[in-house]
Amino acid sequence: MVFVIFVAGLLEYNSGKTTLSKEIMRQFKEEQGIKVQPFKPLSGNNLYYNFKEIRKNFDKYKEILSLDIVELVEQAETKVENPTINNPVHKLNTPAIPYEFIKEGVTQTYYNRFTESVALIQRFTIIEEENKSKNYYIINNQSYKNTKFFNEEEIIEELRKKAEKINTYSNEEEYIALNMDYYAKATESTFNYWEKKEKIILIEGFNNSAHPAWCVRKANIVILVGPGTIITYEPEKYFTAIDNYRMINREKLTITSDIVKIQKPDAMFRFALNKEDQDKEIKKLVEEINKKKDKIN
Structure with missing residues (x-):
């Protein structure tokens, strides 16, 4: 069964989505020998x-x-x-x-x-x-x-x-x-x-869109990234918050800041500039991803 990671930005520009995505992919490959397939809808x-x-x-x-x-x-x-x-x-x-x-x-x-x-x-x-x-x-x-x-x-x-x-x-x-x-x-x-070919797919979002395509609904973990900040959500909580927000704001595109304001994150990590500290935090994030992955396999 495929495991899906969704990475979205907290800011419209320069959130660090690609930097974080590459690091997640690198750690999976180097530490576990697992290829993560990127997808940007x-x-x-x-x-x-x-x-x-x-x-x-x-x-x-x-x-x-x-x-x-x-x-x-x-x-x-x-x-x-x-x-x-x-x-x-x-x-x-x-x-x-x-x-x-x-x-x-x-x-x-x-x-x-x-x-x-x-x-x-x-x-x-x-x-x-x-x-x-x-x-x-x-x-x-x-x-x-x-x-x-x-x-x-x-x-x-x-x-x-x-x-x-x-x-x-x-x-x-x-x-x-x-x-x-x-x-x-x-x-x-x-x-x-x-989805039919891969074990892990990483969906990278568009700017600060909270929901760029329907395929993100298949995510097993939602990760939002911004300067110095990584936060994670259980998908059910995240998408329920989106649906509730859209019921009130039908004509407005949903961005991540709308969701962060109304739904408390499940976990938070400090994304450091220092490479050594950065690797430690991303390793913790990957461990969190692995726990969720093990539950569905």
């Missing part, structure tokens, strides 16, 4: 701010991938041709270029509408017949080939050539509709693929 990177890494990974895998999942897959030494099945939904965002707006004399338009990055392209990997994966892409008409936004047409045109299907959208309603078509199929089919 949803992710996003910024084309402009992460271009060097995105380009490097594209040259190697011919695909857009979460920078985090590439690290985790390499840590796990996962033997797959392409780690899209470890990262079924990935989005590239891109910022507007102030230069273009200032040059045209529409500076206020930039500050009113475009100081935040917008979506450029999003991939959905779905496993269909005979365990074969197919990639579907959705492209934002607002930003693609628009000189006011950073683009990388070489990458996108390469993706278009091998895509199972390309969809474009022009507004939020169309974007949501396309996600409804693909998101659940992608995250569920790929997780089911690994």
Whole structure:
């Protein structure tokens, strides 16, 4: 029976999810000889701010991938041709270029509408017949080939050539509709693929989302990480808290801070900067994971 670990972030950015996930995976491998399979159902990177890494990974895998999942897959030494099945939904965002707006004399338009990055392209990997994966892409008409936004047409045109299907959208309603078509199929089919193959799966969350995909409901332990802090929850308590919160806040995305405020953690660990102390605390965490794993086996 597969054992599932869910690691989520206490903060929107820089919580330390990948750092902790890699350490958990390393300790399982070195101390017990057990491989932990990483799975990141949803992710996003910024084309402009992460271009060097995105380009490097594209040259190697011919695909857009979460920078985090590439690290985790390499840590796990996962033997797959392409780690899209470890990262079924990935989005590239891109910022507007102030230069273009200032040059045209529409500076206020930039500050009113475009100081935040917008979506450029999003991939959905779905496993269909005979365990074969197919990639579907959705492209934002607002930003693609628009000189006011950073683009990388070489990458996108390469993706278009091998895509199972390309969809474009022009507004939020169309974007949501396309996600409804693909998101659940992608995250569920790929997780089911690994569930049948692996003994331990580590699901890394997205930013500070408390519930990025339905597969996290299969977790046997929930771990939240932030600066200097690791907290754990029994899944039943954690997901009951989410369900209760959503009954009152139906229109709001649930983030981890919402849950920490209403549900007391089961255990807490201090995540130190010092490597020696850090290893000791993570070892305690892994012991906690092992206790739960032994109960279900």
